Amino acid sequence: MARTGVAVSEALKIVNLDGQLGLANAELVRERLLNLLNQNYNLILNLTNSESVDLSFVQILLSAKKLAQVRRLSIQLTNQISPLVLETFFWCGISPKRVTNGKELNRAIDHYLLGGI
Amino acid sequence: MANQEKFRAGFKSEASVLTRSLTNHLLQLEVDPQNEGDLAAIFRIVHTLKSSAAMFGYQEISHFAQELENLVDRTRSRRLPVDASFVELGIEARDHILALLESPLADGAQTRSSDLIETARALSQEPEPALVNAATTTDPVEPRSSITPVGDETTYRIRFSPDPRPMGEGNQALNTLRRIGQLGECTLIPLWDSLPSLDRLNPNLIYAAWDVLVTTRVSADLINNVFEEWRDQALVEIVKVENPGRFGNDQPKLGEILAQRGAIRPETIESIAQKQLKIGGLLAQAGVAPQEIRSALEEQRYLRQRSQKNRGVIQIQKQNRQKLEIFTELTARLNRLQAQLALASQRWSDPDHRLMAQNLVSLSAELDQAAASLRKIALTAIVPSLQRLTSELALELGRPAEFVVSGEVGEIDEALGERLGDLLSQLVKAMLRYSIEPSAMRLARGKPPVSTIVLTIEEANHRMSLRLQDDGAGLDEIQVWRQAVDRGLLSTTPASSDEIWQAFLQPGFAVGQSTDSLSELALSLGLVARGLATLDGSLTLSSQFGHGTTLNLSLPTDQMSLTGLIVNVDSEVFFLPLAFIEEVTAKELPTPIPESGRKPRQALLDLRKVIGLPSVPRQSSPMVICSRLGQRIGLVVDRVIGEERVLIKNWNLASYRGLNVIGTGLREEGGSVLILDLATLIAEVELGSSSLRQAVSR
Numbered sequence: 001m002a003r004t005g006v007a008v009s010e011a012l013k014i015v016n017l018d019g020q021l022g023l024a025n026a027e028l029v030r031e032r033l034l035n036l037l038n039q040n041y042n043l044i045l046n047l048t049n050s051e052s053v054d055l056s057f058v059q060i061l062l063s064a065k066k067l068a069q070v071r072r073l074s075i076q077l078t079n080q081i082s083p084l085v086l087e088t089f090f091w092c093g094i095s096p097k098r099v100t101n102g103k104e105l106n107r108a109i110d111h112y113l114l115g116g117i
Numbered sequence: 118m119a120n121q122e123k124f125r126a127g128f129k130s131e132a133s134v135l136t137r138s139l140t141n142h143l144l145q146l147e148v149d150p151q152n153e154g155d156l157a158a159i160f161r162i163v164h165t166l167k168s169s170a171a172m173f174g175y176q177e178i179s180h181f182a183q184e185l186e187n188l189v190d191r192t193r194s195r196r197l198p199v200d201a202s203f204v205e206l207g208i209e210a211r212d213h214i215l216a217l218l219e220s221p222l223a224d225g226a227q228t229r230s231s232d233l234i235e236t237a238r239a240l241s242q243e244p245e246p247a248l249v250n251a252a253t254t255t256d257p258v259e260p261r262s263s264i265t266p267v268g269d270e271t272t273y274r275i276r277f278s279p280d281p282r283p284m285g286e287g288n289q290a291l292n293t294l295r296r297i298g299q300l301g302e303c304t305l306i307p308l309w310d311s312l313p314s315l316d317r318l319n320p321n322l323i324y325a326a327w328d329v330l331v332t333t334r335v336s337a338d339l340i341n342n343v344f345e346e347w348r349d350q351a352l353v354e355i356v357k358v359e360n361p362g363r364f365g366n367d368q369p370k371l372g373e374i375l376a377q378r379g380a381i382r383p384e385t386i387e388s389i390a391q392k393q394l395k396i397g398g399l400l401a402q403a404g405v406a407p408q409e410i411r412s413a414l415e416e417q418r419y420l421r422q423r424s425q426k427n428r429g430v431i432q433i434q435k436q437n438r439q440k441l442e443i444f445t446e447l448t449a450r451l452n453r454l455q456a457q458l459a460l461a462s463q464r465w466s467d468p469d470h471r472l473m474a475q476n477l478v479s480l481s482a483e484l485d486q487a488a489a490s491l492r493k494i495a496l497t498a499i500v501p502s503l504q505r506l507t508s509e510l511a512l513e514l515g516r517p518a519e520f521v522v523s524g525e526v527g528e529i530d531e532a533l534g535e536r537l538g539d540l541l542s543q544l545v546k547a548m549l550r551y552s553i554e555p556s557a558m559r560l561a562r563g564k565p566p567v568s569t570i571v572l573t574i575e576e577a578n579h580r581m582s583l584r585l586q587d588d589g590a591g592l593d594e595i596q597v598w599r600q601a602v603d604r605g606l607l608s609t610t611p612a613s614s615d616e617i618w619q620a621f622l623q624p625g626f627a628v629g630q631s632t633d634s635l636s637e638l639a640l641s642l643g644l645v646a647r648g649l650a651t652l653d654g655s656l657t658l659s660s661q662f663g664h665g666t667t668l669n670l671s672l673p674t675d676q677m678s679l680t681g682l683i684v685n686v687d688s689e690v691f692f693l694p695l696a697f698i699e700e701v702t703a704k705e706l707p708t709p710i711p712e713s714g715r716k717p718r719q720a721l722l723d724l725r726k727v728i729g730l731p732s733v734p735r736q737s738s739p740m741v742i743c744s745r746l747g748q749r750i751g752l753v754v755d756r757v758i759g760e761e762r763v764l765i766k767n768w769n770l771a772s773y774r775g776l777n778v779i780g781t782g783l784r785e786e787g788g789s790v791l792i793l794d795l796a797t798l799i800a801e802v803e804l805g806s807s808s809l810r811q812a813v814s815r
Binding site: 054067 | 284288291294298305306307309312314318320321323324325327
């Protein structure tokens with residue numbers, strides 16, 4: 001079960017997303033992120049303790065990043081992410097090669113979303 | 118309720134756009150029935166209509182579109198031709214969908230649906246299998262659905278688009294993609310343009326689709342099996358990626374990829390290209406979805422990388438070829454040695470020595486097999502040229518035909534594959550010229566207008582069987598029997614079908630002044646039969662008048678080939694493995710005396726003298742410089758016929774007229790050659806072997 005918590009203050013919030021991030025808690029994660037974005041927070045998603053993610057989480061993250069772009073906010077990922085989580089992003093096609101940390105994954109997602117012609 | 122109405126209105130609007138597009142593609146197909154892009158687009162439109170209709174409660178349209186999709190799918194996979202009936206039904210179906218959108222419960226709507234579905238199902242029926250074998254008229258032609266060969270690497274583009282629906286187990290789609298990734302080199306291109314913003318996102322729905330580029334040796338059918346669990350729940354399109362290179366560059370252009378996908382018409386691309394502006398942006402303005410352009414760009418990059426990688430592979434292959442020749446030759450020599458050892462070990466009393474000898478024999482046999490496998494190529498390598506030949510000649514002769522392959526596919530020695538490809542080409546040409554009827558005649562006979570030549574491959578007991586089968590006019594057995602009797606090949610007593618067809622392939626059948634088509638066909642097939650005989654193979658024929666002809670080829674699969682020089686001495690022909698040859702020069706007579714301080718010339722070995730023939734005084738003779746481990750000899754022969762690749766018939770230990778040979782090879786033009794054991798010969802010359810002393814000069 002995922003545990004979502006909010007820390008830090010002002011315009012930046014760290015969102016801890018632990019455990020298995022899948023369909024079972026997808027709506028909870030979506031609502032949490034939406035609320036914070038609606039309050040104009042920049043977000044750092046801490047996936048250090050997340051064990052796995054599924055397609056529903058990938059969609060939520062992409063969708064949240066799209067919304068953040070529109071609102072000129074940012075969503076970043078913490079650097080330490082489990083290989084299992086990274087692998088899911090790879091098989092979604094988000095990262096063209098196997099990335100090894102959150103920073104690279106973050107860059108890959110932004111590149112995909114910007115995806116210029 | 119209001120929302121439901123709003124969604125239905127949205128669907129009607131979308132369906133209206135889709136049906137307009139459907140009309141355009143159908144009309145285009147009428148002009149160009151072979152346009153795969155239009156067919157693919159029609160399939161996508163019908164599939165979208167089916168899925169969306171189901172979502173918004175238009176069950177009648179969804180059910181109807183499903184039937185239509187089945188028909189388009191069969192046409193797309195070329196199991197059914199694109200003809201006027203298909204286009205006409207497509208237009209009627211479009212009209213009916215529009216009518217159902219306006220009033221799904223109108224009088225007669227259901228009857229109209231049933232009528233059109235019945236027509237679609239009737240069109241979808243594949244032709245009855247033809248009966249092909251004169252002796253056993255119950256053998257059907259292999260179904261064309263099992264046609265895709267396994268062998269060479271092919272790049273496929275897979276559009277995997279799950280229906281918008283609850284995603285169920287959240288990783289189901291990813292698991293499917295993982296399985297595809299296991300098939301070969303793979304690039305995933307996500308298409309997430311329809312992903313809503315977070316405030317409108319339903320996390321339980323799949324919004325994603327993917328284009329997957331995979332380069333693999335497995336067939337499209339096997340790839341399709343990976344998507345079995347998505348049957349009726351996803352759009353899955355598997356398309357072989359061609360590398361068009363129409364503009365003088367071997368890399369596909371972005372626009373070409375999009376045109377091949379049916380996303381835009383080639384004319385539109387041409388006009389945009391003339392403006393000399395950035396193509397991606399212009400294509401977006403022309404209405405191509407950004408995610409399609411992104412996906413095509415990714416495909417372009419992928420193909421470029423593949424091409425560069427392949428160029429590297431070819432270079433390495435060239436470098437390795439010579440090493441492989443040496444390896445093959447050394448393996449042959451090791452075989453020879455192990456056979457000598459096996460013979461000698463029978464006289465040994467020490468059981469340890471005998472065991473060691475047995476182990477060496479076993480190891481040598483494994484090495485021999487490994488050497489053979491290195492020279493093999495997938496048999497399917499010869500298929501593309503046969504398909505090209507069929508389509509080109511069919512066009513030229515006005516006899517539409519397709520060439521398909523079925524059955525088990527193995528590997529074959531590269532040289533054997535080349536020769537087999539030539540022989541099969543001759544057979545395909547003969548079938549197209551003399552057996553396949555023109556379309557009009559086929560239609561009059563109740564056959565499909567496009568004929569099919571099916572190649573079925575089977576392999577068992579080190580022999581390969583190839584069955585080449587057409588559904589053409591067949592041969593008149595009685596007429597063949599009469600001509601065989603006229604030419605003295607058969608007696609006037611009744612003959613079996615086998616005897617008659619055997620006589621047809623005899624050289625005597627086609628001789629004489631007769632220039633009728635039957636004789637011409639017999640001549641062509643007879644030449645192929647003799648070509649196969651040089652490969653230790655055979656050809657048999659059977660035919661059923663009006664229904665088609667079957668040719669059965671059989672040949673060994675475990676043959677190896679070796680490249681070298683063919684030389685002759687008097688009437689003897691020898692093969693010198695290329696791995697030991699440095700150059701070919703001329704031996705000047707008289708032999709010049711080496712100047713003081715210069716390195717002495719290599720020993721000369723006159724092959725005439727070795728085999729006991731008198732020397733023939735000549736101004737000059739060809740000399741082949743052979744070397745091994747720094748030792749060189751000049752081998753004087755009567756004539757160098759040229760470089761050739763021979764198929765190894767067997768590795769034989771033998772001494773022939775004083776020469777060690779390691780086996781016999783089969784020449785391309787027919788006939789056998791003895792393969793000289795050059796390594797031993799060089800060593801013996803250098804060691805001053807007494808048996809060669811008379812033939813050596815320095």
